[in-house]
Amino acid sequence: MFILVNLKAYPCDPVEVATAAREVSEESGVRIAVSPQAADIARVAETGVETWAQHVDPNDYGSHTGSTLSEAVAEAGAEGTLVNHSEKRLKLADIDGSVRAAERAGLETCVCANNPAQIGAAAALGPDAVAVEPPELIGGDVSVSSADPDIVEDAVAAAGHVDEDVEVFCGAGISSGDDVDAAGDLGATGILLASGVAKADDPRAALEDLVEPL
Numbered sequence: 001m002f003i004l005v006n007l008k009a010y011p012c013d014p015v016e017v018a019t020a021a022r023e024v025s026e027e028s029g030v031r032i033a034v035s036p037q038a039a040d041i042a043r044v045a046e047t048g049v050e051t052w053a054q055h056v057d058p059n060d061y062g063s064h065t066g067s068t069l070s071e072a073v074a075e076a077g078a079e080g081t082l083v084n085h086s087e088k089r090l091k092l093a094d095i096d097g098s099v100r101a102a103e104r105a106g107l108e109t110c111v112c113a114n115n116p117a118q119i120g121a122a123a124a125l126g127p128d129a130v131a132v133e134p135p136e137l138i139g140g141d142v143s144v145s146s147a148d149p150d151i152v153e154d155a156v157a158a159a160g161h162v163d164e165d166v167e168v169f170c171g172a173g174i175s176s177g178d179d180v181d182a183a184g185d186l187g188a189t190g191i192l193l194a195s196g197v198a199k200a201d202d203p204r205a206a207l208e209d210l211v212e213p214l
């Protein structure tokens, strides 16, 4: 199981979370990555934790002021990127362009989507992974794996129908090892989570709880 911790724009210490994530990953053997703000990618990557961008734009080098260039985040130390997060929605052509841009820079890709139908469309674009996240559960106290298990199973089926090589992650409201375990039972191979770690009083303890059953 892969655990991808999205720090969003929460006012946490990204280096503290990244250091804890690297240590918990090493101790548990569970793959854990941290996705900070673009401006924090380099210092998060310097901790040794696997680092992901939260977004990249479709553009190449050139006159694109304000863009997030895939090559720049890769150069800063990112190994992967989210695309089309629920809080950073893109048009279909731009999702495709961002996945292609990320591939060009050697970044692993995870395209987020709201529901199984969108997961099928996202999988058709050939990312490494897709992540299903019901928007109404994001940031809440109830995990997708307990509140809406069907959406996870249906997303796994939808992606598999299009391309069996695309991994399927799930996210929203996940904060405990039991939630992670339940998601795995539903067929997810990765977890995308944020508030359960980024807003925790003790991020290290939160991470230890997440990997405990794995």
Ligand SMILES: O=C[C@H](O)COP(=O)(O)O
Pocket: 006, 085, 086, 133, 137, 138, 139, 140, 171, 172, 173, 174, 192, 193, 194, 195, 196
């Ligand atoms: O990127 C993470 C997801 O939006 C889930 O956020 P959450 O764990 O705070 O529900």
